[in-house]
Amino acid sequence: DFARKDVDLPQNSPNELLKDLHANFINQYEKNKNSYHYIMAEHLRVSGIYWCVNAMDLSKQLERMSTEEIVNYVLGCRNTDGGYGPAPGHDSHLLHTLCAVQTLIIFNSIEKADADTISEYVKGLQQEDGSFCGDLSGEVDTRFTLCSLATCHLLGRLSTLNIDSAVRFLMRCYNTDGGFGTRPGSESHSGQIYCCVGALAIAGRLDEIDRDRTAEWLAFRQCDSGGLNGRPEKLPDVCYSWWVLASLAILGRLNFIDSDAMKKFIYACQDDETGGFADRPGDCADPFHTVFGIAALSLFGDDTLESVDPIFCMTKRCLGDKQVEMYY
Ligand SMILES: COc1ccc(S(=O)(=O)N2Cc3cc(-c4ccc(C=O)o4)ccc3N(Cc3cncn3C)C[C@H]2Cc2ccc(O)cc2)cc1
Numbered sequence: 041d042f043a044r045k046d047v048d049l050p051q052n053s054p055n056e057l058l059k060d061l062h063a064n065f066i067n068q069y070e071k072n073k074n075s076y077h078y079i080m081a082e083h084l085r086v087s088g089i090y091w092c093v094n095a096m097d098l099s100k101q102l103e104r105m106s107t108e109e110i111v112n113y114v115l116g117c118r119n120t121d122g123g124y125g126p127a128p129g130h131d132s133h134l135l136h137t138l139c140a141v142q143t144l145i146i147f148n149s150i151e152k153a154d155a156d157t158i159s160e161y162v163k164g165l166q167q168e169d170g171s172f173c174g175d176l177s178g179e180v181d182t183r184f185t186l187c188s189l190a191t192c193h194l195l196g197r198l199s200t201l202n203i204d205s206a207v208r209f210l211m212r213c214y215n216t217d218g219g220f221g222t223r224p225g226s227e228s229h230s231g232q233i234y235c236c237v238g239a240l241a242i243a244g245r246l247d248e249i250d251r252d253r254t255a256e257w258l259a260f261r262q263c264d265s266g267g268l269n270g271r272p273e274k275l276p277d278v279c280y281s282w283w284v285l286a287s288l289a290i291l292g293r294l295n296f297i298d299s300d301a302m303k304k305f306i307y308a309c310q311d312d313e314t315g316g317f318a319d320r321p322g323d324c325a326d327p328f329h330t331v332f333g334i335a336a337l338s339l340f341g342d343d344t345l346e347s348v349d350p351i352f353c354m355t356k357r358c359l360g361d362k363q364v365e366m367y368y
């Protein structure tokens with residue numbers, strides 16, 4: 041069967057950012073009667089909170105969030121092992137530990153977390169070969185290398201980890217096509233490239249890769265619709281806009297893609313009734329695709345948004361001197 045490799049942008053697609061509509065979409069996750077405790081699936085909740093809070097910060101509307109309630113909820117997800125779970129009483133995982141730290145930094149409340157116990161938790165998940173497991177289930181993924189280096193960097197505890205072995209493992213995941221996969225030998229994927237390029241940038245080791253070759257693989261993700269996909273022959277999706285654009289920004293190669301066509305696709309993913317972004321035009325909006333659609337537009341310099349840091353997907357405002365100085 042002929043698999044569609046692209047989408048058509050509907051004629052009446054939005055052609056600008058519907059910023060206030062998105063703020064209302066995100067906020068409805070926050071109203072008392074629909075607070076996170078009910079709306080957001082428990083196994084996702086702390087990550088969902090980071091996506092919502094970050095979307096509001098990028099949209100310059102953070103003051104509409106109930107800071108204290110959210111900060112206390114996140115702190116309530118801390119476990120005795122030093123890590124954070126997705127909700128109170130859930131086991132710790134690197135994905136949610138990073139989102140918890142990111143949320144606390146956005147609310148300028150990172151001093152309420154214990155940097156030493158969190159970084160010791162992360163260190164405990166690094167393997168002999170330099171890789172990281174997401175939790176005690178033992179799954180290794182280059183995504184978890186980014187979570188580990190980003191969490192420890194944001195806490196000022198990067199030296200807790202073995203950075204040399206972490207970089208050696210990442211380079212074993214570097215494919216001849218210029219991309220990175222989940223583990224050594226895995227096929228290249230936009231999301232994994234974002235994780236590996238981001239981790240190398242935090243480690244100050246971007247000179248280990250051929251940045252033009254990697255940027256070229258990323259540029260080939262652009263479809264006729266202007267949207268970016270995760271792998272060859274896949275459909276474009278607005279969250280891949282973020283993975284690909286942020287990677288190109290870190291590599292100093294944003295000029296490798298057609299930004300006007302890209303923006304047109306991102307605008308078309310907005311839902312002009314409910315607010316929010318869907319993965320592609322016509323689908324249901326969700327907070328995950330909303331934050332990455334807004335972050336991608338911020339990378340293009342939309343001055344109605346806060347400027348976003350490509351490595352951490354957080355505003356430069358909240359990161360301050362936690363930003364990694366880049367060299368191109
Ligand atoms: C709806 O189906 C899924 C599938 C995977 C996941 S995930 O947690 O493994 N994850 C993030 C993710 C979230 C959503 C979503 C819906 C509603 C909310 C509320 O905030 O968030 C939706 C999708 C999604 N995915 C799956 C995906 C996105 N685009 C294409 N796909 C297949 C990504 C997935 C992995 C992930 C990526 C980044 C990250 O920081 C954390 C997890 C969640 C829901």
Ligand SMILES: [Zn+2]
Nearest residue numbers: 277279280319
């Ligand atoms: Zn997506």
